[in-house]
Amino acid sequence: MxxxxxxxxxxxxxxxxxxxxxxxxxxxxxxxxxxxxxxxxxxxxxxxxxxxxxxxxxxxxxxxxxxxDGREVALAKQKEVVHHRAQDITCSDDYKAELETFSGCVPKRCGRLVSDKLVSGSEADALLSIAKRGMALGGSQGGATILDLHSGALSQGKNFINIYQLNSAKEVLKKTDFTFYKVVKTKIQNAVGHHFGVQPQSLYLTHPTFFSRLNAAPALTIHDEYWHPHIDKETYESFHYTSLLYLADYGRDFQGGRFVFIDGDNTNRTVEPRKGRVSMFTSGSENVHYVERVTSGTRYALTVSFTCDQKYAIDDPTLPPSPPKELKQ
Ligand SMILES: O=C(O)CCC(=O)C(=O)O
Ligand SMILES: [Fe+2]
Structure with a gap:
């Protein structure tokens, strides 16, 4: 190149x-x-x-x-409605080599896709509501709160709690919330399969699958430092295909907080979060990226990622029937 x-x-x-x-x-x-x-x-x-x-x-x-200092190009601006904007990038060798071992899961292309047409407004609203209700049970004191819908992990202060061990989680989260998650996850899974040329049934949901809430509060722990450039395959070992669903609008709900791909052609390509916008990309080193620091307001997003390796597969999140007795409060 x-x-x-x-x-x-x-x-x-x-x-x-x-x-x-x-x-x-x-x-x-x-x-x-x-x-x-x-x-x-x-x-x-x-x-x-x-x-x-x-x-x-x-x-x-x-x-x-x-x-x-390189140049900057917008892959998707907040104000535009993007049907299907793709950018292909040559797959990194290590990523390609790893996927060769999973039949049906080798991408025909690596790169990114942004779409505002995959998830409806009401689905985005429903998911934002889950994030807000769930996060109200805790919350980081630094700039980043995460709620992992599968494990129940929620930032609290400088640590994490498990919301599924709280009786109150049952009052806050309902069965229908998980149905919404599953519907959206399945749409994204099919779109990932279609765009990257792999069989959707060879993609497995993997952990963590989490809501994030970012703001301008100073970081108190390493978990609050969301702005470092990274490769998802290295940060989250099991990820092969990453997807992000944005639940808030850049420039309206928050400032800063754009998603940035750092490309080898000395160019940064930005995705400005827009409510309902899905960005999906191969998780290898062809997609080094970071999130800009939020300077004001609150940014919500949902990460839904897929692995080709069945040993890292997780079931769709559900509300556990009841908390283990010894942990009841
Ligand atoms: O929220 C985003 O836009 C991306 C977050 C991210 O890169 C990550 O969690 O690995
Ligand atoms: Fe990432």
């Missing part, structure tokens, strides 16, 4: 070419007829060398400062 520096240099060079003084042969062709070819030459060539020098310096300055 070509680097962004090369691409930009070439583009600018073409654009700037037309602005540069004409070459000697071009000048010659445009000289008025009848004038002596060898007539007196003014001091023009020196001016031209000087002007050219300034222009070249200007172009180099633009190229240098334009590419020094």
């Amino acid at each position: 070509e680097t962004g520096v090369k691409q930009i240099k070439r583009k600018d060079a073409t654009k700037e070419k037309s602005k540069l003084p004409k070459t000697a042969s071009e000048e010659k062709e445009s000289e008025p007829k009848g004038k002596s070819k060898y007539g007196p030459m003014p001091s023009f060539p020196y001016q031209r060398v000087f002007t050219r020098g300034i222009l070249i310096l200007g172009v180099l300055t633009v190229v240098y400062f334009g590419t020094k």
Whole structure:
């Protein structure tokens, strides 16, 4: 793949070419007829060398400062409604090699897909409501609260509790909440299968599958530091395909908090969260990413990820029938 520096240099060079003084042969062709070819030459060539020098310096300055820190491209803006926006990236070798061992699960393509058409407004509302009700049972004191719907893990203060060990969880979460989760999970599973060219039945839901709530509060533990660049396959060993469902709007519910892919062509590609927007991507090192720090407001999202390895498969989350006796409160 070509680097962004090369691409930009070439583009600018073409654009700037037309602005540069004409070459000697071009000048010659445009000289008025009848004038002596060898007539007196003014001091023009020196001016031209000087002007050219300034222009070249200007172009180099633009190229240098334009590419020094890379460039940024929006993959999906919050204000637009994206039906199906895909970007293919060459699969990383280690990722591809690992997946070769799982038949039916090798992607035909690696990369990303963003869609605002997969999850309905009412489904997004229902899931946001689960996140809010569940998180009301605890909450981090730092900037990141997570609620894992499968294990019941919920940030509380600087630690985690298990909401399924609380009697109050049964009053707060209902059977229908889990039905909503399952419907949305199944839609995403099918879309992942379809987009990456794998059989949906060879994808298994894996842990953690969690709601996240991010805000601008200073981090108190490492779990609050959500903004570090990472590769999901390394952070969450079992992930092969990651999906994120956004439950809040960038620029309206919160500032900062955009999702950023850091690409090898010296380009950052951003996904601005939009309520109901699903972003899915292969979890290997072709998709290094981070979340910008939220500067104000509250950002909600749901992570739903799939593994090809049956030993990491989890069942769809359900509300446990009743808390174990010794843990009843
Ligand atoms: O919430 C997001 O947009 C992404 C979070 C993330 O990258 C992760 O949990 O691994
Ligand atoms: Fe991630």
